[in-house]
Amino acid sequence: AAPLKWWQDAIFYQIYPRSFADGNGDGVGDLRGVAEKLGYLELLGIDALWLSPVMRSPMADHGYDVSDPRDIDPLFGSLAAMDALLVAAHERGMKVTMDLVPNHTSDQHPWFVEALNSAPGSPERARYIFRDGRGDHGELPPNNWPSVFGGPAWHRVTEADGSPGQWYLHLFAPEQPDLNWENPEVFEDLEKTLRFWLDRGVDGFRIDVAHGMVKPSDLPDMDVSEVQLLVNRDGDPRFNNPGVHAIHRRIRTVMDEYPEAMTVGELWVESNDAFAEYLRPDELHLGFNFRLVKTAFDAVEIREAIEESINAVDLVGGTPTWTLSNHDVEREVTRYADGVGPGAGLERAKAMILVELALPGTSFVYNGAELGLPNVDLPDEVLQDPTWERSGHTERGRDGCRVPLPWEGNRPPFGFSTNPRTWLPIPPEWADRTAEGQLENVHSTLSLYREAIEMRKTRPEFSGRGVEWYGAPEGCLAFRRSEGHAVCALNTTDTPVGFPPGELLLCSAPLQDGKLAPNAAAWLIPD
Numbered sequence: 001a002a003p004l005k006w007w008q009d010a011i012f013y014q015i016y017p018r019s020f021a022d023g024n025g026d027g028v029g030d031l032r033g034v035a036e037k038l039g040y041l042e043l044l045g046i047d048a049l050w051l052s053p054v055m056r057s058p059m060a061d062h063g064y065d066v067s068d069p070r071d072i073d074p075l076f077g078s079l080a081a082m083d084a085l086l087v088a089a090h091e092r093g094m095k096v097t098m099d100l101v102p103n104h105t106s107d108q109h110p111w112f113v114e115a116l117n118s119a120p121g122s123p124e125r126a127r128y129i130f131r132d133g134r135g136d137h138g139e140l141p142p143n144n145w146p147s148v149f150g151g152p153a154w155h156r157v158t159e160a161d162g163s164p165g166q167w168y169l170h171l172f173a174p175e176q177p178d179l180n181w182e183n184p185e186v187f188e189d190l191e192k193t194l195r196f197w198l199d200r201g202v203d204g205f206r207i208d209v210a211h212g213m214v215k216p217s218d219l220p221d222m223d224v225s226e227v228q229l230l231v232n233r234d235g236d237p238r239f240n241n242p243g244v245h246a247i248h249r250r251i252r253t254v255m256d257e258y259p260e261a262m263t264v265g266e267l268w269v270e271s272n273d274a275f276a277e278y279l280r281p282d283e284l285h286l287g288f289n290f291r292l293v294k295t296a297f298d299a300v301e302i303r304e305a306i307e308e309s310i311n312a313v314d315l316v317g318g319t320p321t322w323t324l325s326n327h328d329v330e331r332e333v334t335r336y337a338d339g340v341g342p343g344a345g346l347e348r349a350k351a352m353i354l355v356e357l358a359l360p361g362t363s364f365v366y367n368g369a370e371l372g373l374p375n376v377d378l379p380d381e382v383l384q385d386p387t388w389e390r391s392g393h394t395e396r397g398r399d400g401c402r403v404p405l406p407w408e409g410n411r412p413p414f415g416f417s418t419n420p421r422t423w424l425p426i427p428p429e430w431a432d433r434t435a436e437g438q439l440e441n442v443h444s445t446l447s448l449y450r451e452a453i454e455m456r457k458t459r460p461e462f463s464g465r466g467v468e469w470y471g472a473p474e475g476c477l478a479f480r481r482s483e484g485h486a487v488c489a490l491n492t493t494d495t496p497v498g499f500p501p502g503e504l505l506l507c508s509a510p511l512q513d514g515k516l517a518p519n520a521a522a523w524l525i526p527d
């Protein structure tokens with residue numbers, strides 16, 4: 001078999017830059033903060049970073065609204081700070097990947113400002129999706145599409161003469177107008193951006209809404225009863241239009257000039273077949289399918305999610321990826337606590353670390369997951385996520401998974417910043433979740449992560465690109481890698497279960513009477 005590329009079995013660490021570490025004392029995380037924590041990430045065994053967007057942005061969606069894709073936002077630092085981070089990370093053998101946002105720009109991107117100042121039908125407007133409204137006076141949106149963040153996906157502009165005018169499409173916030181991917185200038189600009197960062201030494205990209213970009217040219221109405229926030233269903237005309245694959249092939253042509261670089265696409269598509277198309281050898285290197293994010297703590301569902309994730313990429317000879325959470329979803333500790341309480345939620349999240357890291361392929365750890373952080377139920381007055389406003393305060397939004405990390409000490413801001421006023425408040429209870437405290441405790445979530453990553457990298461038992469399943473009692477699962485002999489066993493029941501005889505390598509919780517505890521997983525080498 002061909003030797004693996006670095007991204008085929010890497011452990012990625014997703015940094016949400018606002019929330020990771022603040023190097024300049026303004027209460028918001030930044031690139032200097034990231035550079036200062038590289039030692040921590042190396043100790044954890046991380047191979048590669050994924051930085052959520054750090055490009056110039058008015059921050060209507062915290063960086064996912066980009067006004068200059070080839071510059072760093074001053075809130076996060078400067079191009080010099082980015083270059084310094086690249087050098088420092090590479091010195092430690094860590095790769096650095098950035099987030100690209102090709103579906104839309106900021107409404108303050110010069111292109112959009114020009115579009116607003118130009119007439120309907122002008123080339124300036126043709127970079128975005130402007131349409132006349134419906135109704136006698138164009139007072140109704142061009143179609144019935146909802147925005148992912150709530151409300152209609154269209155915003156009406158005022159024309160130069162002061163009259164109400166055309167509408168533009170925004171699948172996300174109104175400050176994020178969708179680009180018109182039928183316009184050749186749009187790809188030309190993306191190509192510039194790809195080369196700009198790759199030439200500076202960036203090792204790859206996470207591509208935001210990689211199943212978006214292309215829209216059907218007739219912009220048909222949709223069945224709005226089908227809309228769900230987390231699943232872009234097959235048949236939803238807003239996403240996964242066939243023309244998107246031509247864009248990924250063009251991106252790949254550029255990427256192939258940089259043979260060590262990679263792309264990972266955010267792909268909220270439903271079927272395995274649709275997902276696999278994006279991972280054909282001339283499209284994306286990797287994709288997120290979010291199966292484990294959408295799966296309850298249940299052995300049958302987890303096994304199915306794993307099998308289907310592997311089957312999907314096997315259709316096209318791709319590499320599986322695993323992720324339990326990110327900056328858009330409830331943290332796993334809280335998700336798994338549903339009905340059983342926070343203590344059990346944490347136990348389950350720890351068990352899932354061993355499941356995830358035993359699997360072949362690439363894993364993505366969201367910052368703070370290694371500390372076992374829960375979601376935070378923040379007070380209304382501090383909420384900032386656009387979904388909160390746009391949903392008319394019916395959705396609390398994603399701020400609860402974006403609270404700054406606790407690094408050290410006994411009280412907020414726990415070394416995240418020198419500034420006591422952090423962009424979101426850190427709960428005082430996180431005194432027992434700090435990185436410093438957990439490094440000293442061999443039973444902590446952080447220590448489990450560290451040990452598991454080290455074992456996965458150093459023990460030959462974790463070799464092989466396939467997964468073989470063992471028979472297991474009801475509510476449990478057990479599998480091993482196709483070549484190595486290490487077995488991962490998971491108990492999702494509420495009673496302890498026995499093991500096959502063998503050598504126990506690592507356990508997410510203390511044994512109970514020599515058995516695997518409820519909500520626990522273990523790695524072992526059977527006799």
Ligand code: TEU
Pocket residue numbers: 061064065101148172208209229230231266268327328329398
């Ligand atoms: O997310 C795209 C997406 O579909 C998500 O919005 C998801 O459905 C939602 O967050 C669930 O609450 C990407 C980014 O990951 C997200 O942070 C951005 O807000 C969004 O694109 C717009 O750029």
